Amino acid sequence: MQSQGLRACKSLGQNFLVVDSVGEAIIEAAALKSDDTVLEVGPGLGALTEKLAAGAGRVVAVELDGSLVSRLRKKMGAYSNVSIVHADILGQDLHSLVKDSSYKVVANIPYYITSPILRYFMRADRRPQMMIIMMQEEVAREVTARAGKMGFLAVSMRLFSNPEIILKIPAASFYPVPKVDSAVVKFNMLPAPALKIADIDGFLEMVHCGFSAPRKQLRNSLAIGLKIEAAVAESILRRADIDPGRRPGSLSLEEWSVLYRAAGGEKC
Numbered sequence: 001m002q003s004q005g006l007r008a009c010k011s012l013g014q015n016f017l018v019v020d021s022v023g024e025a026i027i028e029a030a031a032l033k034s035d036d037t038v039l040e041v042g043p044g045l046g047a048l049t050e051k052l053a054a055g056a057g058r059v060v061a062v063e064l065d066g067s068l069v070s071r072l073r074k075k076m077g078a079y080s081n082v083s084i085v086h087a088d089i090l091g092q093d094l095h096s097l098v099k100d101s102s103y104k105v106v107a108n109i110p111y112y113i114t115s116p117i118l119r120y121f122m123r124a125d126r127r128p129q130m131m132i133i134m135m136q137e138e139v140a141r142e143v144t145a146r147a148g149k150m151g152f153l154a155v156s157m158r159l160f161s162n163p164e165i166i167l168k169i170p171a172a173s174f175y176p177v178p179k180v181d182s183a184v185v186k187f188n189m190l191p192a193p194a195l196k197i198a199d200i201d202g203f204l205e206m207v208h209c210g211f212s213a214p215r216k217q218l219r220n221s222l223a224i225g226l227k228i229e230a231a232v233a234e235s236i237l238r239r240a241d242i243d244p245g246r247r248p249g250s251l252s253l254e255e256w257s258v259l260y261r262a263a264g265g266e267k268c
Contacts, residue, residue: 007135021050022184025167029132029186030104032056037100039128041089041107041117044068046075052106053079060097062089090116094124105131111180114139115153122160123200131161131187140165140183147252152211156204158253159194161187195257199265206260213249219250226263236263 026048032038032055040054043049043061045068059082063069069086076082090113105128109117114135121128135143144163146155157163167184174182197203200205209225210218223233234244240262242255251259 020047022167022169022173023051026106026132026184026253027051027055029032029166029184030055030130031107032104037098037103037255039098039103039105041105043072043084044108046072048106048108049076049082050079052128053082056104057081058100059083060085062092062097064088073129085266088109094126098126102129104129105133107131108134111136111139118143118153118157122157127160127189129189131189132166132184133183134169134182134188137168137181140185143185143247148250150249150251151206151214155207155253156255157187158199159204161189163187194253197257197260197265202265203257203260206263206265207256210251210256214248216247217245218248221248 018087030036030038030052032052034055034057036056037058037060038052038056040049040052040059040061042189046061049059049061049072053076059079061072061073061076061082062085066086067242069084070085076084085092088112103126105121107117114133117133121131139153140151142151144165145151150158163185165183166186169182169184171179171181193200194202206226210222212225213221218237219230219234222228222237223230226233237244237259240255240259242251242259
């Protein structure tokens with residue numbers, strides 16, 4: 001970066017990975033095949049892009065920072081299977097980026113867009129076969145939480161995938177050094193949503209309402225989110241055979257489904 005007069009852009013939340021072994025672990029987890037298409041989000045200086053290009057059939061690398069794009073194109077010029085796209089991934093049409101029926105996502109993204117990125121791919125018409133995403137360790141723990149400790153993010157992720165932390169990364173592995181440690185999460189995507197629900201938006205909206213006050217009892221948290229009386233919320237919970245005194249995080253994915261229907265969602 002110094003030799004090319006580059007600086008990490010604070011406004012874009014840039015932290016570049018400088019420990020090669022982490023990249024190797026990501027490549028191993030991606031289990032690349034010669035006919036794979038990989039969508040890389042935030043290629044940065046291209047260190048991981050080179051490894052992806054060596055193992056995949058096609059790599060589409062989407063970079064927002066214009067000062068890096070021309071350098072990436074020059075660096076990756078020898079790889080005929082790599083396309084560098086100068087764009088914000090959240091504003092892109094996946095059908096135009098990835099023309100194949102199946103693709104994998106690898107991303108080292110700024111912490112502040114982790115949730116939008118996850119929503120973008122999980123809710124896409126053509127979800128990826130697998131995602132490997134680097135994120136803040138605290139968020140990684142939230143995303144991979146199981147029943148009994150799940151928040152809204154974990155519920156929404158487990159609706160579409162089986163997420164697992166495959167690697168923890170100390171802050172010193174990046175430049176500039178961030179204030180928090182990171183982790184790599186592998187999302188093994190499900191062929192279909194874990195619950196048979198036609199109105200996914202309506203279901204997730206109800207779950208979000210249920211987590212309006214996650215530390216309160218469910219009767220109160222649900223009442224706040226749905227803007228109803230606590231007595232009405234308690235009645236809905238009892239119809240779903242769920243103890244109104246439980247906390248939102250204690251519910252399993254299946255219990256949220258039952259509660260959704262009891263609250264007036266789709267019939268069984």
